[in-house]
Amino acid sequence: MAALGQKTPSFDNRILNDCVLIPRFHVCKVNARIEIDEDGKSVGKVAPESLLASEVTLLLKLKNLLVAGVPFGQRKLKVEEIRDIFDYAHRQLKALKLVNADRELIKNWPGKVADCFSLSAPVAPKSDEGGSAGRGPG
Numbered sequence: 001m002a003a004l005g006q007k008t009p010s011f012d013n014r015i016l017n018d019c020v021l022i023p024r025f026h027v028c029k030v031n032a033r034i035e036i037d038e039d040g041k042s043v044g045k046v047a048p049e050s051l052l053a054s055e056v057t058l059l060l061k062l063k064n065l066l067v068a069g070v071p072f073g074q075r076k077l078k079v080e081e082i083r084d085i086f087d088y089a090h091r092q093l094k095a096l097k098l099v100n101a102d103r104e105l106i107k108n109w110p111g112k113v114a115d116c117f118s119l120s121a122p123v124a125p126k127s128d129e130g131g132s133a134g135r136g137p138g
Contacts, residue, residue, distance in 0.1 A: 033047040033050040045098070046093065051117075054113070058089060058119070059086065096112055
């Protein structure tokens with residue numbers, strides 16, 4: 001115990017968040033996995049069962065998202081709109097090339113998979129054309 005009665009962090013009492021879906025479980029880090037063929041080489045496809053955490057996170061964000069509605073101001077997304085956005089995320093994932101010509105994984109492939117299920121578009125690096133690096137027009 002510290003002087004103020006606060007517990008000192010240790011392995012036994014570290015802060016663990018509860019799972020959003022099943023509150024009796026704690027949160028853990030789950031990454032997407034790549035399918036491997038018999039030769040031990042990557043196929044270039046993401047294992048569908050490893051996408052559950054990304055899919056659930058996207059669906060929960062879409063469920064809570066408010067959009068501008070014409071007659072009443074803000075509104076929640078409709079089921080058809082959520083389905084369309086979810087299908088779009090999966091189409092982005094299928095179009096993603098995760099291996100190069102030598103069947104080696106590309107650099108930062110987990111980030112590229114996560115970007116498919118992100119609500120915001122990834123920010124492209126600024127080009128240094130015309131000598132106005134980082135400045136707007138004018």
